[in-house]
Amino acid sequence: xxxxxxxxxxxxxxxxxxxxxxxxxxxxxxxxxxxxxxxxxxxxxxxxxxxxxxxxxxxxxxxxxxxxxxxxxxxxxxxxxxxxxxxxxxxxxxxxxxxxxxxxxxxxxxxxxxxxxxxxxxxxxxxxxxxxxxxxxxxxxxxxxxxxxxxxxxxxxxxxxxxxxxxxxxxxxxxxxxxxxxxxxxxxxxxxxxxxxxxxxxxxxxxxxxxxxxxxxxxxxxxxxxxxxxxxxxxxxxxxxxxxxxxxxxxxxxxxxxxxxxxxxxxxxxxxxxxxxxxxxxxxxxxxxxxxxxxxxxxxxxxxxxxxxxxxxxxxxxxxxxxxxxxxxxxxxxxxxxxxxxxxxxxxxxxxxxxxxxxxxxxxxxxxxxxxxxxxxxxxxxxxxxxxxxxxxxxxxxxxxxxxxxxxxxxxxxxxxxxxxxxxxxxxxxxxxxxxxxxxxxxxxxxxxxxxxxxxx
Numbered sequence: 001x002x003x004x005x006x007x008x009x010x011x012x013x014x015x016x017x018x019x020x021x022x023x024x025x026x027x028x029x030x031x032x033x034x035x036x037x038x039x040x041x042x043x044x045x046x047x048x049x050x051x052x053x054x055x056x057x058x059x060x061x062x063x064x065x066x067x068x069x070x071x072x073x074x075x076x077x078x079x080x081x082x083x084x085x086x087x088x089x090x091x092x093x094x095x096x097x098x099x100x101x102x103x104x105x106x107x108x109x110x111x112x113x114x115x116x117x118x119x120x121x122x123x124x125x126x127x128x129x130x131x132x133x134x135x136x137x138x139x140x141x142x143x144x145x146x147x148x149x150x151x152x153x154x155x156x157x158x159x160x161x162x163x164x165x166x167x168x169x170x171x172x173x174x175x176x177x178x179x180x181x182x183x184x185x186x187x188x189x190x191x192x193x194x195x196x197x198x199x200x201x202x203x204x205x206x207x208x209x210x211x212x213x214x215x216x217x218x219x220x221x222x223x224x225x226x227x228x229x230x231x232x233x234x235x236x237x238x239x240x241x242x243x244x245x246x247x248x249x250x251x252x253x254x255x256x257x258x259x260x261x262x263x264x265x266x267x268x269x270x271x272x273x274x275x276x277x278x279x280x281x282x283x284x285x286x287x288x289x290x291x292x293x294x295x296x297x298x299x300x301x302x303x304x305x306x307x308x309x310x311x312x313x314x315x316x317x318x319x320x321x322x323x324x325x326x327x328x329x330x331x332x333x334x335x336x337x338x339x340x341x342x343x344x345x346x347x348x349x350x351x352x353x354x355x356x357x358x359x360x361x362x363x364x365x366x367x368x369x370x371x372x373x374x375x376x377x378x379x380x381x382x383x384x385x386x387x388x389x390x391x392x393x394x395x396x397x398x399x400x401x402x403x404x405x406x407x408x409x410x411x412x413x414x415x416x417x418x419x420x421x422x423x424x425x426x427x428x429x430x431x432x433x434x435x436x437x438x439x440x441x442x443x444x445x446x447x448x449x450x451x452x453x454x455x456x457x
Contacts, residue, residue, distance in 0.1 A: 042085075044298035047101040048108020048121035049203045050082060050230055051248040052286055055318045056150065057100045057121055061086040063314050064298075064305045070096060082228060098298065103228065104201025108289070109134060118296040119303075120289040123152065123203030123248070124210070138292030141365075147288040148366040149306040151321035152248050153270040154208055154282035157234060157255035159241045164188045166259040166267040169281060169439070172212045175244060178221030183242070195224035196237050196245030204230070207284045208246045215442050246282075249275065250319025263439025266335075273328050275321045276351040278448065279437040285366065286320065307369065323370070325377040326351045327456060337434055340391070347389060347455045350374065354414045354452040358443070361413050371414075374454060375421050381456075385424040389455040390414055395446035396433040403432035407450075414452045426457060 046057055058075055065073050070088030078084050082102045089095060101107070101117070108120030109130045126140055134140055156172060158164060164186060167175075174180045176195055183190040197220060198205040213219060227233035230251040237243040238254040245255075249270055259267040262281035274280040288303055305311045312322040327348040332341040352374060354367045363371070378384050392411030397403040408430025415428050438445035 042097045042099045044098045044119065044296060044302065045101075045111070045117040046099065046108075046119045046121055046302075047103070047111035047117035049105045049123040049286070050102040050198075050228060051123040051152065051202075051204055051251075052121040052149075053082065053084070053100050053102025054230060055250065056286070056315065056320060057102070058084050058086050059314050059318050060149075060302060060306050060311060061098045061100065062088075063310060064302050065096065065098075067305060067310070068301075104199065105203030105206060106130075106201050112137060112289070112291060118294055119299045120287075122287045122289060123284065124206045125285070125287065126289060134291070137294070140289050140291060142292065143365050143368060145290055145292055146365050147290060147303050147306070148285045148323070148369070149288050149303075149311070150286040150315040151275050151278065151323065152250075152284050152286055153275040153280050153321070154204065154211070154246050154284060155249055155252050155255075155257040155270045156260060156282070157237050157245050157247055157252055157257055159238060159243055160254065160256045161241060162188065162190065162256060164258060166261065168267075169212050169260065169262045170216055172260070173216035173218040176208075176213060176220055176224065177218035178223065179218075190242055192242055193244060194240055194242040195221055196233050196240075196243055197224040197226055198230070198233060198246070199226045199228050202228070204246065204248055207282075211282055211284075211444070212246075215439070215444065249321070263436060263441070263445060265437050265439075272321055273351055276323070276326075277349075277353045277453075278355070278451075279353070281438060323352070323366075323373060325370075325373045327377075327381075337431060339429070340431065340435070343389060343391070343455055347457045350377065350454040350456060352454060354410075354454070355447070356410065356413075356450055358447055361410065363413070363417070367414075371417050371421075375418065375423065378423060378456075383456050384422060386426050387457045388418075388423060388425050389427045389429070389457070390425065391453045391455065392428075392430040393435060393449055393451050393453070394430075394433055395436075395440045395449045400432055404430045406430070407432050410450060411452045414454075 062073050065088040070090060073088040076085040076087055084100045086098045087095060105122040105124055108122055111117035112120050112134055131140055182192055230247055233245050234247050234251045234253045234255050237245040257270055259269045260281045261267040268274050268280045270280055275283045290299055290303055312324050315322045328351050330344045330349050332344040352370050354370060355364050357364045390411040392407035394403050394407040411428045411430055415425055436449050438448040440446050
């Protein structure tokens with residue numbers, strides 16, 4: 001930047017030079033090429049989740065490179081298993097390389113700490129201990145640091161010939177703890193059960209451990225066969241008549257996925273809609289963590305690209321669940337409250353639920369972006385005025401009237417944010433602890449039940 005006392009040169013050629021220099025200074029920040037290093041080094045290093053790093057991460061990188069005008073983009077095997085390089089060329093023929101290492105979510109946070117990566121990919125939220133370890137990099141739970149780029153569901157997979165159709169999370173916990181040893185104990189057939197699980201570095205395993213094992217006071221049996229690769233685990237289960245495993249949704253492959261129930265919820269298959277609303281008991285979020293202190297322009301550009309319509313299309317194309325808002329027809333059911341059943345028969349539900357920070361009426365990081373997505377949907381479909389119904393839910397209280405009030409207050413919190421953008425509402429309701437999607441005997445389940453649905457006429 002020029003010092004205030006500086007003055008432009010008097011000669012015309014020099015003036016042109018200063019103008020060109022000024023243009024470059026202002027134009028470069030709009031392109032990630034501004035900080036492209038020499039060809040010998042990677043412009044961005046991503047480490048962490050195998051769920052993200054196997055397909056989704058490289059696909060998003062390729063999409064970003066295409067957006068930036070690179071050509072001859074290709075995927076190369078890295079120096080070790082589960083490591084890849086995405087390489088493209090600029091118009092001038094300069095090579096641009098981004099490295100993706102997929103050894104498990106925990107390794108991403110370790111890499112941020114030791115400086116071997118600029119962006120961490122994780123298939124589970126950052127843990128309190130990791131948050132404390134990385135405090136020097138800023139608040140990684142902040143809105144600009146914790147980026148939910150896609151949704152996924154843990155599929156419980158069996159051999160295709162296994163007739164079992166559904167399981168509860170309690171049954172799953174007992175199976176993977178080694179307490180239920182035969183398929184006959186579950187009403188099936190086939191003899192001994194063989195367990196397949198992801199390795200300890202895996203965010204998939206962390207999610208299963210938290211949502212299933214720890215939630216029921218269990219630990220994984222020592223005889224479970226462990227895998228770093230999602231594909232290898234899925235293929236092993238599909239070929240084993242005695243096998244059962246857990247996997248991210250895109251990796252079901254030739255195996256069979258069963259419906260899952262948690263607490264008093266109905267058994268739900270890992271369907272696109274139920275995962276998009278995060279009602280499926282084993283749904284989960286996929287994250288990029290971008291430290292507030294990180295200035296790498298490619299990292300910032302990739303995060304923004306992942307949230308873009310093109311980025312979310314890539315999410316879908318790689319088998320995950322995009323956060324694009326859609327209207328879904330819900331079949332009225334006998335177990336629904338009367339008002340809710342009437343709503344289902346007349347309106348459509350949007351494929352998003354608003355959820356809140358733990359112990360707070362503040363919308364969580366995903367919900368804050370969902371406000372923008374819902375507003376965009378309402379604008380595009382001419383439903384800004386009088387077409388929207390918000391329905392709040394919660395966990396049980398000693399007084400059902402209090403539960404109903406709290407659930408309506410959650411819906412009012414969402415109404416307040418959308419009303420600021422000009423949305424007019426048809427109705428705002430609270431149904432308390434009705435229609436739970438998770439067990440209420442743990443904080444994680446209660447947090448999941450505290451939600452706000454959006455319906456449109």
